[in-house]
Amino acid sequence: MIDIGLTHVALPVTDVEQSIRFYSTYAGMQVIHRRIDQETGVNFVWLSDSTRPFAIVLIQTNRLQTILSPLAHLGVGCPSREMVDSLCSKAKQEGILIQKPQDSGYPTGYWAFLRDPDGHTLELSYGQEIGLTLEQSS
Template sequence: MSDIGLTHIALPVSDVERSIKFYSTYARMEVLHSRIDAETGVAVVWICDRPWRKPYPAYREAQRSYRTRPFVIVLIQTDSVHPILSPFAHLGVGCKSREDMDALCERARQEGVLLGEQEDSGYPVGYWAFLRDPDGHTLELSYGQEIGLTVEKTF
């Protein structure tokens, strides 16, 4: 079966292990695939916000409630990174609750990666904050954005 539609974004990183740790902590992502590219000799890692293997607890319910398709970030280790996702361009990740997001933001504040205080912009933007990843790319944490619901209602 071939993938159709949006499947991934490739992100250059200077230290793939450090980036895995960041996205594991703040975006709840896990390594799905890793390899050393045969042609270039560089590390390539695919990370996903939920493993797509079966069974995991509540697989079908999770699929119905908030998952429509697999999507990965492809981390590609490189010697030189010029952040492409900054200052406003960003990856966005929805949190399960406002409290969960606040806890992640507090940790980000302690680690010096929180770019500003959480903001509540109301509907449709919701509650959000920007973080800086190890290479300067921007990650948005949010709660209350209704992207999935909007897509479902539209199509």
């Protein structure tokens, strides 16, 4: 089977291992592929939550030129408001909570922003009806 449609987002990071820990903790993602490019020596890691054929590709770099920051962000749907609250509580303790949880109603839902180790923004949400909206638009 050949992948079609949106398959990944490539994200430059300065410490691949630190980013793996962050996305594992806050986005439920695991390493599905890892390699070092033989010509450039660049470290590439693919992360997935295994819910669909989509990955975040972490690319090790010495210096970031740009970062994803509000409003540019990666979004992860959580199974409950309680999970959003729990992860935000942990993020607050770690000093990486950017925007505390708020409920913006349908279709945006309950959401919050966190800062990853390089300053990129991750949105945690519950109740963003992207799947339902997609079904209804078909």
